[in-house]
Amino acid sequence: MTAFARxxxxxxxxxxxxxxxxxxxxxxxxxxxxxxxxxxxxxxLRQRLPKKLTRxxxxxxxxxxxxxxxQEVRLNEAVxxxxxxxxxRLETEQGLAPARVDGLLAIKGVVxxxxxxxxxxxxxxxxxxxLADFDAAVDSLVAVRRREGExxxxxxxxxxxxxxxxxxxxxxxxxxxPETLKQRLTEQLNELLGGETGxxxxxxxxxxxxxxALLAAKADVREELDxxxxxxxxVSDLLDEGGAVGRRLDFLCQELNREANTLCSKSSxxxxxxxxxxxxxxxxxxxxxxxxxx
Numbered sequence: 001m002t003a004f005a006r007x008x009x010x011x012x013x014x015x016x017x018x019x020x021x022x023x024x025x026x027x028x029x030x031x032x033x034x035x036x037x038x039x040x041x042x043x044x045l046r047q048r049l050p051k052k053l054t055r056x057x058x059x060x061x062x063x064x065x066x067x068x069x070x071q072e073v074r075l076n077e078a079v080x081x082x083x084x085x086x087x088x089r090l091e092t093e094q095g096l097a098p099a100r101v102d103g104l105l106a107i108k109g110v111v112x113x114x115x116x117x118x119x120x121x122x123x124x125x126x127x128x129x130x131l132a133d134f135d136a137a138v139d140s141l142v143a144v145r146r147r148e149g150e151x152x153x154x155x156x157x158x159x160x161x162x163x164x165x166x167x168x169x170x171x172x173x174x175x176x177x178p179e180t181l182k183q184r185l186t187e188q189l190n191e192l193l194g195g196e197t198g199x200x201x202x203x204x205x206x207x208x209x210x211x212x213a214l215l216a217a218k219a220d221v222r223e224e225l226d227x228x229x230x231x232x233x234x235v236s237d238l239l240d241e242g243g244a245v246g247r248r249l250d251f252l253c254q255e256l257n258r259e260a261n262t263l264c265s266k267s268s269x270x271x272x273x274x275x276x277x278x279x280x281x282x283x284x285x286x287x288x289x290x291x292x293x294x
Contacts, residue, residue, distance in 0.1 A: 002292075003144040007137035011129040012122065015065040018137040022145070024291045025057035026250070032060040036108070044131055052138050054244040055294050056145075062130075074112045080104060145294070152292055153239065159286040160232055163256070166279050167228045170263065173272040174221050221272070224263045228279070231256050235286075246293040253287040 007018045030049060032042050045060060087099035105111055235252050238245040260283055264276035 003141050003148065005137045005140035005144060007133045007140065009129060009133035010065075011126045013066075014126065015067075016130065016133070017063050017065075018134050019061040019063070020137050020141045021059045022053075022056040022141060025055060026247070026291075028054055029057040030060065031058070032062070034062050035064050038062060038064075038130075041127070041130065044127075045134065048131070048135065049138065052142055053294070055246050060134075076110055076112055079107075079109050083107065083110065148292070149294070152289060155289050156235075156239065156286065156293075159282055159289065160236055162282045163228070163232050163279065163286070166275055166282065167225055167232065170221070170228075170272060170275045170279070171225050173269060173275060174225065221263050221266050224259045224266070228256065228259045228263075231259065244294050246290065249290045249293055250287075253283060253290055256283045257287070 002024070003020075003022045005018075005020045009016055009018075028050060030046055032045055034041055041062070049058070083104055084099070087104070090096050091098055231252050235249060235256075238248055238252070257280065260276055260279040263279065264273055267273045267276055
């Protein structure tokens with residue numbers, strides 16, 4: 001489910017901002033962009049997030065503002081010396097322009113920012129504040145997703161109503177299939193035999209009834225309709241249950257689509273086929289919305 005949340009905070013002159021963005025995903029995926037020196041937070045984020053979310057692809061960004069914090073920088077002379085040697089070699093061998101100081105200093109690892117928090121207690125306090133703000137950002141994200149979910153519930157219930165109506169319509173049409181098959185078979189035999197069905201041609205009314213019964217058995221869709229109704233009821237029950245039901249709803253959508261496909265393949269009536277196609281289209285619309293469900 002698409003959502004966005006931001007939470008700002010600070011500690012001992014260091015300010016920060018958490019930004020969380022989520023989009024649809026079958027599972028729970030996390031990608032975190034953390035500043036240098038804060039990479040250890042990644043494990044903590046991955047532990048905390050599943051306690052509040054079960055689905056979604058999340059992008060987490062942490063930005064820092066050190067303007068109010070006393071900073072100390074250190075030049076990593078060993079790395080710089082190695083880079084200078086490589087730059088000189090390439091200059092000689094490849095004829096490249098001499099390396100610029102500002103370019104060398106911009107390379108990661110040459111200039112290191114020294115953390116002014118020397119004590120473990122101070123570092124733990126800062127980490128606790130960072131994680132508390134992260135939790136607050138996740139809570140905000142969950143609240144946004146919940147509001148969107150309330151709107152989504154109305155859409156899903158609308159599609160369920162359409163599916164139920166179409167299933168009932170298909171049942172009414174299916175009930176007339178034996179008579180329709182009998183009439184169609186009679187007309188075809190009349191055309192082939194050039195007269196009244198079966199008269200003088202060895203086809204008795206009993207044999208005609210048997211043929212119609214065989215065709216009706218092959219075209220019987222009552223089992224598919226019963227399963228469609230059962231799956232629709234199961235979707236409704238899961239929505240009432242609440243919680244993390246997205247994956248189970250995904251499975252039920254697959255089953256609804258399977259039954260609609262079978263109904264279309266077994267149908268011998270154009271009107272019933274049209275209803276089956278409408279069922280498939282509505283299931284696809286429902287499935288698209290189900291992807292947003294936690």
